[in-house]
Amino acid sequence: MGILKKLINKHTLSLASNAIMPLVGMVTVSLLARNLSEADFGNWILFLITFTLANLLRSGFLQTSLVKFYAGASKKRAFNVAGSTWVLGFALTVILGFISLLAYLFYSGDIAMEITIKWFGIIFFSTLPSSIALWILQAEQRFDRAFLLQLIGQGTFFVSVVILILLHKIDFQIVIYGYFISALITSILATLFGWAKIMAIPHKTKECIKEMIAFGKYSIGTSISSYLLRSSDTFIIKYMFADPAAVGIYYLPQRLMEVIEIPLRSFISTALPNMSAAVHKGDTRHMTYIMKKYAGILTVLLIPVSIAAFIAAGLIIEVIGGQKFVHSEAANVFRIFMCFAILLPVDRFFGITLDVLNKPHYNLTKVFLMLVVNVIGDFIGIYFTHSIYGVALASILTFLMGIIYGYWVLKKNLNFTIRDILKLGFVETRILAIDLINKAKQKIFNNAA
Structure with a gap:
């Protein structure tokens, strides 16, 4: 119990x-x-x-x-x-x-x-x-x-x-x-x-309503831009390729990325109120620690997951999509997605940190820049590869842009580095793993006794 x-x-x-x-x-x-x-x-x-x-x-x-x-x-x-x-x-x-x-x-x-x-x-x-x-x-x-x-x-x-x-x-x-x-x-x-x-x-209160409107006008822009960022690949593929099957081939690995989104949304749901509470107390140092901890743990955990998914991409696509996707580009598109999956936690936590610091306009700018890079990158990628691989590869540049811009803005307000995030992520993940192993050993010992 x-x-x-x-x-x-x-x-x-x-x-x-x-x-x-x-x-x-x-x-x-x-x-x-x-x-x-x-x-x-x-x-x-x-x-x-x-x-x-x-x-x-x-x-x-x-x-x-x-x-x-x-x-x-x-x-x-x-x-x-x-x-x-x-x-x-x-x-x-x-x-x-x-x-x-x-x-x-x-x-x-x-x-x-x-x-x-x-x-x-x-x-x-x-x-x-x-x-x-x-x-x-x-x-x-x-x-x-x-x-x-x-x-x-x-x-x-x-x-x-x-x-x-x-x-x-x-x-x-x-x-x-x-x-x-x-x-x-x-x-x-x-x-x-x-x-x-x-x-x-x-x-x-009128003051609170005005405050929420001032913040909300940027957060709604961020939400719409994020939606367009997720959808832009599909619209461009449909526009650029005569074969309608290309949309379905690209959509399948996109849907599989939901597996990565599940822990991301979960960690953000628990981190956001803690980070907000820390800011209300004026403790930006603790807020930075929470951001580094959650982003770091997720990044570290995603490394073996991404490697395993990269290796088993063909099998995963066959199980989920069936035989008709086996000889398509779906597996390689999924492998490309797994290459930038480890960028997602840092990018996402940089975004919510900007919101928590009451800088939603910077988060909106970040997402808008990512959207612009993604759209331009899609067309350039298609021009050089003549396939949906170009669209997938453009996504890597998209999330790199999000991290670079988010880091540049946050460094003006917070004291941290990308190395700090990865280092803390490894330390916290190790602590979690040791704790779980010790609990499992204790459970086995108690049952044996």
Whole structure:
């Protein structure tokens, strides 16, 4: 029980949330793909992309600023931030909801698109409380509650899909109803449990709202630029290559990179509130230590993973994609991705450090520069290689640009080097490994006794 208690901590809960939730979502999408008609499934994907993009705008504007200003703040200040977030979140939701209403009133055409427009606004409103609750729980480092809330949301929708399949009542509109019900249940429970802090609304202040807007206008730009950075390769490949199969060949290794993203998102979720709390206390030295520790450990852990994935790329692609991808460029593209995978932790932590230091404009500039380098690099790479290898190789330059610019800016404010990050990463990883080995030995000894 003691070992189990030590294993179940904020880090493992955050990792479980970032690993299990995408898996549940993937299984749900797989069930829908198999049981909806091709037209209905296409309409569902269109709705999901539209909703995800709108949600990205809302979370990009508010999530990082809430965590930054809420974590480590006094109770009064935390209530100011939570209340102000509610006001801004409601205002943004009303604006997008009103646009959706106008589109619904004036649109006349495809019935599926009409359903998408109609239900987008309704569901967007229904997810506001649960979204704010998740951001607050991240700031409070209550990853157990965040995991439970996500499980309720994903789980209720999964169950509703299974029930619809068993009843043979599944189609696009009915699936929309199921999605709305699961979103509504999640938000109601988040509010009833007190996790959404809806009672903080009267504690809003104009000063706090202005502060969050000033920060949010840059963080939303960063979110959109990051989205474009992830998508630009696909758009360029589709534009430059006559064979539509090229998109699918490149997309498969891109999806496999999600395996790297899972621990990254988990570490960032736990590090961000700690770093924000340190800044609120004026302890930038400790904040720098947290940044170096997390970025270093992830980099060190990714080295053997990247080497193993590089060697086994062909087998991995065959298992995931099937025989049709075996003799394609997918395996070599994946190998190129593994070459720059070890750059991701440092690049990502440089970005959140700039946000935590209240320099979101520099983070926006960093991501925008990466986007420019990526787009130019894609075209140059295609020109010289005449293949998607050129697009993959351009990604290495993209993340090098992010690290170089982030390091250049941060060095003006913090005392550290890239060598410090790697050195601390090796030290902390060694300590973690020794600790785990000792615990395992102790467990074996206790069982033998």
